[in-house]
Amino acid sequence: MKATCWHGKRDMRVDDVPDPKILNRRDAIVRVTSTAICGSDLHLYNGFIPTMMKGDILGHEFMGEVVETGPDVRNLHVGDRVVVPFPIACGACLACEAQMFSLCENSNPNAWIAENLMGHPPAGVFGYSHMMGGFAGGQAEYVRVPFADVGPLKVPDGMPDEKVLFLSDIFPTGYMAAEMCGIKPGDTIAIWGCGPVGQFAIASAKMLGAERIIAIDRFAERLAMAADKAGATDTIDYQAQDVLDALKDMTGGVGPDACIDAVGTEAHAPGVLYAYDRFKQALMLESDRPLVLRQAIMACRNGGTVSVVGVYGGFIDKFPMGSFMNRSLTMKTGQCHVHRYMKPLLARIENGDIDPSFVVTHRMKLDEAAEGYAMFSKKQDDCVKVVLTP
Amino acid sequence: MQTLATRATARTQSPQRRTFEASTPTVARANRPDRDVTTVGVDATRLARALGWFSLSLGIAEVLAPRFVARLAGVRHVRPGLVRLCGIREIASGMMIFGQGKKPRAAMWSRVAGDAMDIGTLAAVASAGAPGARKGALAFATANVLGVTALDVYCAQALGHDRTDSAPGTSIRMERSVVVNRSPEELYQFWHDFTNFPRFMLHLESVRRTGERTSHWIARGPAGTRVEWDSEITADTANELIAWRSQEGADVDNSGIVAFEPRPGGRGTIVRVEIEYTPPGGAAGALVARLFNASPEQQVYDDLHRMKQLLETGEVTRSDAVPKGLGPVRQHAAQGESR
Numbered sequence: 137m138k139a140t141c142w143h144g145k146r147d148m149r150v151d152d153v154p155d156p157k158i159l160n161r162r163d164a165i166v167r168v169t170s171t172a173i174c175g176s177d178l179h180l181y182n183g184f185i186p187t188m189m190k191g192d193i194l195g196h197e198f199m200g201e202v203v204e205t206g207p208d209v210r211n212l213h214v215g216d217r218v219v220v221p222f223p224i225a226c227g228a229c230l231a232c233e234a235q236m237f238s239l240c241e242n243s244n245p246n247a248w249i250a251e252n253l254m255g256h257p258p259a260g261v262f263g264y265s266h267m268m269g270g271f272a273g274g275q276a277e278y279v280r281v282p283f284a285d286v287g288p289l290k291v292p293d294g295m296p297d298e299k300v301l302f303l304s305d306i307f308p309t310g311y312m313a314a315e316m317c318g319i320k321p322g323d324t325i326a327i328w329g330c331g332p333v334g335q336f337a338i339a340s341a342k343m344l345g346a347e348r349i350i351a352i353d354r355f356a357e358r359l360a361m362a363a364d365k366a367g368a369t370d371t372i373d374y375q376a377q378d379v380l381d382a383l384k385d386m387t388g389g390v391g392p393d394a395c396i397d398a399v400g401t402e403a404h405a406p407g408v409l410y411a412y413d414r415f416k417q418a419l420m421l422e423s424d425r426p427l428v429l430r431q432a433i434m435a436c437r438n439g440g441t442v443s444v445v446g447v448y449g450g451f452i453d454k455f456p457m458g459s460f461m462n463r464s465l466t467m468k469t470g471q472c473h474v475h476r477y478m479k480p481l482l483a484r485i486e487n488g489d490i491d492p493s494f495v496v497t498h499r500m501k502l503d504e505a506a507e508g509y510a511m512f513s514k515k516q517d518d519c520v521k522v523v524l525t526p
Numbered sequence: 527m528q529t530l531a532t533r534a535t536a537r538t539q540s541p542q543r544r545t546f547e548a549s550t551p552t553v554a555r556a557n558r559p560d561r562d563v564t565t566v567g568v569d570a571t572r573l574a575r576a577l578g579w580f581s582l583s584l585g586i587a588e589v590l591a592p593r594f595v596a597r598l599a600g601v602r603h604v605r606p607g608l609v610r611l612c613g614i615r616e617i618a619s620g621m622m623i624f625g626q627g628k629k630p631r632a633a634m635w636s637r638v639a640g641d642a643m644d645i646g647t648l649a650a651v652a653s654a655g656a657p658g659a660r661k662g663a664l665a666f667a668t669a670n671v672l673g674v675t676a677l678d679v680y681c682a683q684a685l686g687h688d689r690t691d692s693a694p695g696t697s698i699r700m701e702r703s704v705v706v707n708r709s710p711e712e713l714y715q716f717w718h719d720f721t722n723f724p725r726f727m728l729h730l731e732s733v734r735r736t737g738e739r740t741s742h743w744i745a746r747g748p749a750g751t752r753v754e755w756d757s758e759i760t761a762d763t764a765n766e767l768i769a770w771r772s773q774e775g776a777d778v779d780n781s782g783i784v785a786f787e788p789r790p791g792g793r794g795t796i797v798r799v800e801i802e803y804t805p806p807g808g809a810a811g812a813l814v815a816r817l818f819n820a821s822p823e824q825q826v827y828d829d830l831h832r833m834k835q836l837l838e839t840g841e842v843t844r845s846d847a848v849p850k851g852l853g854p855v856r857q858h859a860a861q862g863e864s865r
Contacts, residue, residue, distance in 0.1 A: 139861060141859075141861070153861045153862060154861065154862035154863060155862055156846070156861075156862040157862055157863070159844040159845075159846075159849055160841050160843065160844055161840070161841060162839070162840075162841070189847070189857065189858070189859045189860070190859060191858075191859030191860075191861055192847075192859050192860040192861070193846075193859075193860055193861045208840070226835075226838065226839045226843075228707065228838045228839050229707055229834075229838050229839075230705070230707050230793055230794055233707070241834070241838075242834065242835045242838055242839050242843055243843060244843075245843050245844065245845050245848045245851050245852040246845070246847070246848065246852065246857075247831065247852070248824065248827060248828070248831075248852065260843075260845065263860065266847050266857050266860065269845045269847075270845045270846060270847025270848055270857060270860045271845045271846055271847070271860060272846040272860045272861050272862065273860070280846065280862070282843065282844075282845070283839075
């Protein structure tokens with residue numbers, strides 16, 4: 137079959153690889169009908185995530201048709217259309233029982249690598265390095281889905297792929313970002329990053345009752361999408377304005393009630409700080425560039441919440457702990473516990489509260505995955521979201 | 527912290543208690559009489575320090591003046607990079623000796639390993655008749671290295687036999703714990719049936735029951751070999767603790783203890799395991815075992831996590847990169863295996 141394989145930094149190739157096989161009794165094999173390139177795939181593409189190997193199949197946003205099931209999968213049948221959550225979860229451990237699916241204790245056979253790096257290991261994830269389990273991803277014609285009796289959600293007939301595909305990751309991730317803000321009526325929420333996750337965080341903040349939603353980015357087309365499609369009430373172009381000044385100005389000096397970091401490790405910023413972090417990163421003195429995180433903490437109102445869904449991989453520098461501690465801030469974080477949100481968010485799509493396909497800007501064939509990665513990474517042609525079809 | 531062994535002795539009834547206490551000290555000690563360092567007349571710690579200074583100075587010379595050192599050893603056309611590498615190794619050995627306190631046993635064995643490499647290098651140069659090799663100087667260098675090797679082995683052994691050291695270098699002991707979302711009762715039942723062990727302990731081929739408290743174990747050894755032994759339960763407290771140990775005549779003396787501790791709030795059970803074994807061949811055997819199995823601790827970690835996966839999900843989790851599940855297998859790319 138054809139699959140999108142990582143061959144090194146900025147070197148993606150669509151290779152001919154062996155078809156996946158059932159390895160566990162609770163596996164299913166899914167024929168992929170739609171898959172997307174995630175912003176977090178760009179961290180792999182740009183070489184910021186350790187423990188990658190040549191030939192690793194990428195892709196954790198995908199959906200398709202069940203073509204084979206292991207003997208212990210009874211809830212799915214050949215021919216079912218399913219969308220698959222990106223974290224792999226067993227449904228039986230204490231983390232799964234507590235609905236913390238992205239922290240499943242059994243789904244990552246390489247948990248020891250992550251444990252050495254992070255203290256405790258998170259769950260396995262499709263197509264996201266060996267540290268996260270070494271699972272082949274879904275930017276392929278077929279994919280093996282472990283614990284298929286727990287994760288995949290059956291899709292109603294007649295609902296087009298693009299409306300439900302993003303239940304695999306970015307819609308629930310954006311929703312969880314907004315949910316972690318504990319939004320109360322009248323709240324002001326600021327969102328750094330108007331990529332796909334940022335767009336869904338904005339849309340979700342609106343659904344959860346935020347009154348003022350401030351979107352921050354540097355690309356005009358993304359800010360326009362945030363305002364016109366997702367529901368942002370204000371926008372800040374961080375290259376044209378000083379973000380902290382602008383936020384103080386907009387909130388009468390108080391600051392937003394909650395700040396969402398939907399950017400993560402590869403943040404950009406104008407000026408000296410960016411050069412400082414880029415330099416330290418190049419020397420491997422820090423693994424992540426916490427430009428947005430610092431700003432979100434400094435901007436947040438006293439006693440407010442900083443919600444982090446942008447992906448970080450390792451260690452950061454110059455964390456403003458004094459500001460964070462003295463002003464009673466709360467930080468909430470996490471890889472999305474997708475399983476928790478799929479059904480309620482499917483209901484919102486069916487109700488017409490939201491049509492997630494608004495983020496799609498480019499539709500390409502699986503064969504063109506390498507071009508898709510390059511375009512998305514460079515944000516060429518106003519690219520926000522690439523959907524690939526085999 | 528209370529060790530499992532002391533808890534085992536504290537909790538078990540007296541007949542079992544006696545059996546268990548006998549198994550607690552390192553198995554190796556029963557087989558080999560210990561010699562105190564002082565009885566052989568040389569202070570091993572002082573000797574180790576002298577060898578440590580020797581390592582440091584030789585290493586620094588090799589790094590700073592590789593060509594000069596090579597010429598002294600009778601080797602002219604050797605790459606300075608190789609000599610510098612040897613130098614770095616010497617410096618590391620020296621630093622280890624000073625870093626390991628009064629009993630730098632592992633550091634001394636690392637010096638022995640380094641000596642073996644040096645002898646190998648000199649032998650290779652001599653047998654290849656390499657250009658620029660001066661026979662006389664080469665023989666002199668080899669004799670020197672052999673002499674130092676003898677000193678290193680002596681020192682390492684003397685340190686290893688020191689009775690005051692609570693953990694002689696001959697046995698390997700590992701402790702690990704994991705939380706399993708099952709009751710102590712379920713876990714006790716699973717562990718009490720030793721025939722379950724090969725399902726999660728990868729190095730075991732089979733365990734067969736031979737009596738009420740005894741079983742026969744077959745394990746995979748290095749290079750396709752098999753090792754076998756009979757094992758006996760030495761402590762057994764329902765839903766709390768099981769201990770076992772190999773009987774007389776085992777290929778590899780070993781013992782183990784597992785304890786089950788309910789977590790507060792019904793949040794699963796802490797399973798604590800302590801395993802000890804004595805590779806054949808004394809201290810050198812233990813060193814070889816450590817060289818070939820980089821981390822025995824990792825092996826127990828893997829075993830326990832496979833056990834957790836088995837009990838919580840029914841199977842050992844496999845991924846495309848590790849199709850046999852977690853363990854000492856080389857990762858391959860995260861894609862299907864070719865048929």
